Amino acid sequence: MYNGLKGTHIIEWFVVGARPSYMEYGELEAIKKCKDGNLEAFGSLYSLYTKKIYNFIFYRTYRKELAEDIASMAFMKALENIGQFDERKGNFSSWLYRIAQNALIDHVRKERPSVPIEDVFDLGEGDNTEEKLDIGENLKEVKKYLKELSAEQRELVRLRVWDELSYKEIAELTGKSEGSCKVMFSRIVAKMQKEIPHVLLLLAIFRIYKGN
Secondary structure (H helix, E strand, C coil), X not given: CCCCCCCHHHHHHHHHHCCCCCCCCCHHHHHHHHHCCCHHHHHHHHHHHHHHHHHHHHHHXXXXXXXXXXXXXHHHHHHHCHHHCCHXXXXXXXXXXXXXXXXXXXXXXXXXXXXXXXXXXXXXXXXXXXXXXXXXXXXXXXXXXXXXCCHHHHHHHHHHHHCCCCHHHHHHHHCCCXXXXXXXXXXXXXXXXXHCCCHHHHHHHHHHHHHC
């Protein structure tokens, strides 16, 4: 039914195209209806996750149009493969985030094949943020500390604080255990708190400034 539609067009078709007043479904009901062939129910899933998936991509690229394109690609792939989603193996959000993660990696591999995969999620980090924004000494310390973390640790901070994922979702997305994710994040925060007061609040504020 959706063959020939690409990128944002396929999403527009479901959300504001043929059925501008599409019926809203809960997540589980929408997934079931999509699997049963009612593909317009995908509009409900798009509505539930569009902002989260866009932010997931944007906070790793800091390029608005690119984030929109990759997010649309991720939703298109999710729609095409909705029949393969198995709720017994994990929740839908982790499955969708993994698709978005892979879409970003695929893009980087095409555009910058020499970039190691472990560095993919650091591509958006610029060095001139403070030149454009007066965000205060504490936020500068946050940025400095984040740069000193490994790529794996930075990604954990993004997933937990910026994307607001649960440890279960992070574990499913990264392939690590919930326990190891909790321990790693706790150690990161504990170490940062020794040098930076109210570090979790500052990390959240830093996300907002970086998104401007």
